[in-house]
Amino acid sequence: MTREIVKTQNLHKVxxxxxxxxxxxxxxxxxxxxxxxxxxxxGASGSGxxxxxxxxxTLDKPTSGSVQIDGNDITQLTSNEMSDxxxxxxxxIFQDFNLLETLTVFENIALPLSLQNIKGxxxxxxxxxxxxxxxxxxxLAKYPTQLSGGQKQRVAAARALVSNPSxxxxxxxxxxxxxxxxxxxxxxxKNINRQGVSVLLVTHDPFSASFCKRILFIKDGxxxxxxxxxNRDRTQFYQEILEKLGTFEQ
Amino acid sequence: xxxxxxxxxxKSRWKDYCVLFSGIIMASAIFYMFEAxxxxxxxxxxxxxxxxxxxxxxxxxxxxxxITLVYVFYANNFLMSMRKHDYGLxxxxxxxxxxxxxxxxxxxxxxxxxxxxxxxxxxIGLTKIVSSFLITSLEIPIKYFQAIYVPAIWxxxxxxxxxxxxxxxxxxxxxxxxxxxxxxxxxxxxxxxxPKTKRxxxxxVLGVLLLSGGYYAMYDIRQLQVGSIxxxxxxxxxxxxxxxxxxxxxxxxRIQQSSLNSKGINNFTIAQLKFRIRDYTKILSVVSLLFxxxxxxxxxxxxxxxxxxxxxxxNNAYAISATNPSAKMSSLIAKVEGKTTSxxxxxxxxxxxxxxxxxxxxxxxxxxAFVLKGNQAGLSQIKTSTLKQLKDPQSPAYQxxxxxxxxxxxxxxIRFISDTTFDQLRGRTNELQLIRVKDINSQYRSxxxxxxxxxTEFGSQTVQLMGESIVLYSMLKSMFSSMEFMGVFLGIAFxxxxxxxxxxxxxxxxxxxxxxxxxxxxxxxxxxxLQHSIMLQILGLFGLPAVLGLLDVAFGLQMxxxxxxxxxxxxxxxxxxxxxxxxYLIYYGVTVLIYQKIVIPKTRSEK
Numbered sequence: 001m002t003r004e005i006v007k008t009q010n011l012h013k014v015x016x017x018x019x020x021x022x023x024x025x026x027x028x029x030x031x032x033x034x035x036x037x038x039x040x041x042x043g044a045s046g047s048g049x050x051x052x053x054x055x056x057x058t059l060d061k062p063t064s065g066s067v068q069i070d071g072n073d074i075t076q077l078t079s080n081e082m083s084d085x086x087x088x089x090x091x092x093i094f095q096d097f098n099l100l101e102t103l104t105v106f107e108n109i110a111l112p113l114s115l116q117n118i119k120g121x122x123x124x125x126x127x128x129x130x131x132x133x134x135x136x137x138x139x140l141a142k143y144p145t146q147l148s149g150g151q152k153q154r155v156a157a158a159r160a161l162v163s164n165p166s167x168x169x170x171x172x173x174x175x176x177x178x179x180x181x182x183x184x185x186x187x188x189x190k191n192i193n194r195q196g197v198s199v200l201l202v203t204h205d206p207f208s209a210s211f212c213k214r215i216l217f218i219k220d221g222x223x224x225x226x227x228x229x230x231n232r233d234r235t236q237f238y239q240e241i242l243e244k245l246g247t248f249e250q
Numbered sequence: 251x252x253x254x255x256x257x258x259x260x261k262s263r264w265k266d267y268c269v270l271f272s273g274i275i276m277a278s279a280i281f282y283m284f285e286a287x288x289x290x291x292x293x294x295x296x297x298x299x300x301x302x303x304x305x306x307x308x309x310x311x312x313x314x315x316x317i318t319l320v321y322v323f324y325a326n327n328f329l330m331s332m333r334k335h336d337y338g339l340x341x342x343x344x345x346x347x348x349x350x351x352x353x354x355x356x357x358x359x360x361x362x363x364x365x366x367x368x369x370x371x372x373x374i375g376l377t378k379i380v381s382s383f384l385i386t387s388l389e390i391p392i393k394y395f396q397a398i399y400v401p402a403i404w405x406x407x408x409x410x411x412x413x414x415x416x417x418x419x420x421x422x423x424x425x426x427x428x429x430x431x432x433x434x435x436x437x438x439x440x441x442x443x444x445p446k447t448k449r450x451x452x453x454x455v456l457g458v459l460l461l462s463g464g465y466y467a468m469y470d471i472r473q474l475q476v477g478s479i480x481x482x483x484x485x486x487x488x489x490x491x492x493x494x495x496x497x498x499x500x501x502x503x504r505i506q507q508s509s510l511n512s513k514g515i516n517n518f519t520i521a522q523l524k525f526r527i528r529d530y531t532k533i534l535s536v537v538s539l540l541f542x543x544x545x546x547x548x549x550x551x552x553x554x555x556x557x558x559x560x561x562x563x564x565n566n567a568y569a570i571s572a573t574n575p576s577a578k579m580s581s582l583i584a585k586v587e588g589k590t591t592s593x594x595x596x597x598x599x600x601x602x603x604x605x606x607x608x609x610x611x612x613x614x615x616x617x618x619a620f621v622l623k624g625n626q627a628g629l630s631q632i633k634t635s636t637l638k639q640l641k642d643p644q645s646p647a648y649q650x651x652x653x654x655x656x657x658x659x660x661x662x663x664i665r666f667i668s669d670t671t672f673d674q675l676r677g678r679t680n681e682l683q684l685i686r687v688k689d690i691n692s693q694y695r696s697x698x699x700x701x702x703x704x705x706t707e708f709g710s711q712t713v714q715l716m717g718e719s720i721v722l723y724s725m726l727k728s729m730f731s732s733m734e735f736m737g738v739f740l741g742i743a744f745x746x747x748x749x750x751x752x753x754x755x756x757x758x759x760x761x762x763x764x765x766x767x768x769x770x771x772x773x774x775x776x777x778x779x780l781q782h783s784i785m786l787q788i789l790g791l792f793g794l795p796a797v798l799g800l801l802d803v804a805f806g807l808q809m810x811x812x813x814x815x816x817x818x819x820x821x822x823x824x825x826x827x828x829x830x831x832x833x834y835l836i837y838y839g840v841t842v843l844i845y846q847k848i849v850i851p852k853t854r855s856e857k
Binding site for chain 2: 057059079080083084085086087088090092094096098100101102103107110111112114115117118119120123159
């Protein structure tokens, strides 16, 4: 049996609960992500996908329901435990790279490790491994301002990978990239996924989504539909996503 | 319509605006406080140091205007960093540049005018508090001093309005030249460049050399005379700049290479600090120099005051002398604590004042004399005289005794005779009481009341000529206390100003730091760690100028010590710097709190 990396049950999130007009962003979401899965979450703006990602990433707490990541119920964690959990178990890739300009590429990638107080030699080894996976070993001594957008995003991916996370969350990771660089990054993510790392991507871009194995469509706080790539090639899957979006968003 | 939107923009960020407002209020309050003294000619010229004080205040005003200029510039930057995005958005929506420019100038002026007016009100209150505190705690008699002083109100208002009008025009200019898109995305732009190592090393070495050269020049004031001040001024200014631009950066690079760097987010903290220091070189240099000036002014001001007992005692060993004191005088003398009284019997003829030798053998007369150490003038010391010394009219002991007698006896000779001869002399026997006190400072009030009574008995002209140390003491006190008042006042005004400047420069960078801290939070940095990092970064920016400033003063005081102007320079320095640092620390704390509030992301449950 495959291991469940993410398991959510009946997630609800209500904003402004005590006000006159509470807003329910999530209305009972349940799904699982298995080890080695590559899941896309698609939906229009305001559908609740960012809320869902924030809860999965321990940046927000659900109003009710449970979230388990790698067997841990993250809704019960304290603020410090959530921080530690993020640095040890989760990887993030953001839309706008979020690299620190004053640190070298090496130091940027090493950041999650130093949060765990991992020492010099091991850090060095892990950073190099991670950089090698993304083909950016020769950039390690440079500063982010000396890099192109695509290179920056690969550095961000290396940082997400460096602490061997259970899962990598991507929040529109190709949003700030041109098509060549976007494609390169998605290929890289696909490669990482092939090596056994689970990936969860939040996007509204069908091209990015077509790299996933499975796509969940969210509408008005609920999972409206789900499609699987199965044995089809990417172009066919892309077509299906487009069709689905066409009907789904009506 | 746009005006309405613009005002609603202000409303929605009123917390940030509060920071801005309070800063400008502070600046204008301080400026007012300063001008309330500087412009008050009656007050300034009524002080004993009158004319010198005017020069000090003109210089002070010029310096304060320069700092205010820098300050308004930073406050304005802070304002713009908040508004760029909004205005960019208006322009994207099709607002005309000319309209936007008007709006910006208008907003800048309104913000400036409102806070300056509030600042003047605060300044009046502040002036009242500070001056009454100084007057009561330093016992400074101050005439003509007014907290509400109309010329100062106008000067403050006009200066600030001019500054804000200029700032408004600059802002309008910037906006009309910058593309809307660039404004919208301005927060994402950084211009970090790794400095070149070779240049850093050269600058660092040069900086250290210049600074130590300047320190040496101040130390060696005897040889260099006035030149030492000029050399010091130039080398220290240049050296300070280079030290911030390179030496501290290299120091941080060293730390980056150590194992300390890999702990927690130390590497982030240190790298940020390194970046900041280079970015802030100018303001940090200015802060460090002003810190030194302000602390120096306070230290020297108080230092002169603490010299008074030495100078007064150096003039005469006895605080009070009384011949046949009246009952009233005796009761006043009785109130003086910690005193030793010597009694000497005296008979007076037309030309001679006779004393019993035995009295002087029993309680020998103390006198003050200068002791030369090598070829340096040393402190005067209290010595005990022998009868033989006393008999020599040229001796300091004899002259001191002469000056302590009843003023009417000045022209008579003094003779010391045996008890039998004394008893055979005809005439009334007077009693001369000479009173020494351990601590003239603490007994000032009771001694002064004795002196005041003497003034009514003999006339104040006559008392001024007497040798009692209390006479010189009270004269110096009134002279130096106005210097002390100005020194402390100047110092506090400068400190408040420079610390506000630094605070705003730092806070204006907070907006662009937000995204970094959000990212660190997302990758799992604990809140405590983030707070700690901010505390350290800001500590670096506050601490380094303070360290350099303290060093500047420590060496600068040598000028006063070597020129024998201050006797307890370093004791005073210790006290004044503690007081100074406490105030400075408060600024640091406030900056940290505000900064943390701006940049540290709230967890959703806190929202």
